[in-house]
Amino acid sequence: MHGIIAENPTFRLVLGTCPTLATTISLINGFSMGIATMFVLVGSNVVISLLKNFIPEKVRIPAYIVVIATFVSIVQMVMQAFFLDLYNALGVFIPLIVVNCIILARAEAFAGKPENNVLASAVDGLGMGIGFTIALSLMGAFREIVGSGTLLGSPILGEGFAANAFKLFATPAGGFFTFGLFLALFNLVFDKIDSKRKARKEGV
Amino acid sequence: MSIASANGVVKIILILLNAILCNNVLLVQFQGICPFMGVSRKVETATGMGLAVTFVMALAALVTWLVQHFILDPLGFGYLQTLAFILVIASLVQFVEMFLQKSSPTLYQSLGVYLPLITTNCAVLGVTIININSGYGLGTAIVNAVGTALGFTLAIVLLAGIRERMELGNTPKHLRGFSISLITAGLMAIAFLGFTGLITK
Numbered sequence: 001m002h003g004i005i006a007e008n009p010t011f012r013l014v015l016g017t018c019p020t021l022a023t024t025i026s027l028i029n030g031f032s033m034g035i036a037t038m039f040v041l042v043g044s045n046v047v048i049s050l051l052k053n054f055i056p057e058k059v060r061i062p063a064y065i066v067v068i069a070t071f072v073s074i075v076q077m078v079m080q081a082f083f084l085d086l087y088n089a090l091g092v093f094i095p096l097i098v099v100n101c102i103i104l105a106r107a108e109a110f111a112g113k114p115e116n117n118v119l120a121s122a123v124d125g126l127g128m129g130i131g132f133t134i135a136l137s138l139m140g141a142f143r144e145i146v147g148s149g150t151l152l153g154s155p156i157l158g159e160g161f162a163a164n165a166f167k168l169f170a171t172p173a174g175g176f177f178t179f180g181l182f183l184a185l186f187n188l189v190f191d192k193i194d195s196k197r198k199a200r201k202e203g204v
Numbered sequence: 205m206s207i208a209s210a211n212g213v214v215k216i217i218l219i220l221l222n223a224i225l226c227n228n229v230l231l232v233q234f235q236g237i238c239p240f241m242g243v244s245r246k247v248e249t250a251t252g253m254g255l256a257v258t259f260v261m262a263l264a265a266l267v268t269w270l271v272q273h274f275i276l277d278p279l280g281f282g283y284l285q286t287l288a289f290i291l292v293i294a295s296l297v298q299f300v301e302m303f304l305q306k307s308s309p310t311l312y313q314s315l316g317v318y319l320p321l322i323t324t325n326c327a328v329l330g331v332t333i334i335n336i337n338s339g340y341g342l343g344t345a346i347v348n349a350v351g352t353a354l355g356f357t358l359a360i361v362l363l364a365g366i367r368e369r370m371e372l373g374n375t376p377k378h379l380r381g382f383s384i385s386l387i388t389a390g391l392m393a394i395a396f397l398g399f400t401g402l403i404t405k
Contacts, residue, residue: 014241014382015238017237017238017241018234018235018236018237018238018326021234021237022233022234022235061294062291062294062295065290065291065294066287066291069286069287069290069291070287072286073283073284073286073287076286077283092235092330092333092334092337095285095286095329095333096235096326096329096330096333098286098290098329099290099323099324099325099326099329100326101238101324104324168394171393171397172231172232172233172234172393172397173231173390173391173393173394173397174390175234175390175393176386176387176389176390176393177386177387177390179386180379180382180383180384180385180386180387180389180390181383181387183382183383183386184376184378184379184383185378187378187379187383188378191377191378
């Protein structure tokens with residue numbers, strides 16, 4: 001489960017940057033994108049782990065892509081049927097989950113490896129998915145509060161702030177800034193933890 | 205030149221400008237950010253990536269349009285769109301790679317390394333899906349794809365130029381790498397916001 005923090009796909013591995021930037025205009029958008037990706041991650045990890053002995057080495061990448069695309073189509077249809085507003089808000093980024101590098105990376109680096117069984121692959125997908133969801137929700141919440149002055153649609157900083165919010169953070173440029181600053185923050189925090197650990201070791 | 209064809213030329217130029225500047229695929233639509241960050245260290249490699257993407261995107265727009273209108277639509281297989289398109293793009297990239305290797309080794313040498321990376325460039329899949337969703341005709345779809353790819357090339361070459369300079373600067377330790385590149389891209393995105401509303405329909 002180290003996908004949640006130590007190997008967080010967004011802030012530590014910097015994978016799947018397109019949906020991270022595009023869908024984090026609000027908390028609910030970021031969160032639902034995270035959940036949709038998590039579903040695809042777990043599903044494709046499980047199926048690929050089950051099929052890995054039958055997939056010839058040379059055509060494994062196209063085979064993985066077909067499995068992933070199948071799960072993405074399922075997500076697309078379910079969202080269109082039950083969450084039409086979200087489906088319209090996320091738009092082209094739902095089919096684009098297919099080319100989210102996190103999913104192919106986990107298939108290649110974890111689920112497709114002979115030493116990892118089905119359960120371990122499912123847990124790996126779940127961990128990475130949770131990490132991705134947390135990252136997107138954090139960025140979505142930040143951009144919604146600063147950019148529109150609301151959280152989940154309600155003006156938590158008062159109507160006055162919502163009317164005069166720092167709109168730049170709701171624009172694409174704000175997405176880049178937020179991601180860049182969050183990355184720097186995570187670098188700083190992990191650096192501090194590392195140096196503390198080192199200091200403790202040397203102290204012992 | 206007759207009025208009809210002059211109108212056609214104006215329309216094509218407007219679509220191109222819209223795709224390159226107003227709706228820049230990287231800085232406004234957020235598609236293809238992985239290569240944008242990964243392959244933008246040097247202007248030379250960024251240009252190579254841009255050319256390879258342009259080539260594949262135009263071809264992909266042509267083939268996926270035909271697939272959608274002559275295979276998926278008549279058979280009622282619309283729900284296979286994502287699956288069919290990604291397979292078309294993956295095999296197209298493979299085909300282009302083999303074709304270039306045989307027919308034009310010099311071009312292959314300059315583009316070769318970037319070609320496999322394009323399969324997972326979401327801008328390619330994105331532009332094909334947007335073409336279909338917007339109901340574009342074949343010609344418009346290809347022009348839109350070329351415009352999108354040129355916009356991609358413009359943005360990635362610009363960022364590479366800035367990053368080459370930035371290597372020499374004294375960036376704070378924790379901002380180095382992806383972080384400062386993203387912030388730079390943010391500043392570029394603000395500049396591109398200025399193009400919004402340049403073209404009114």
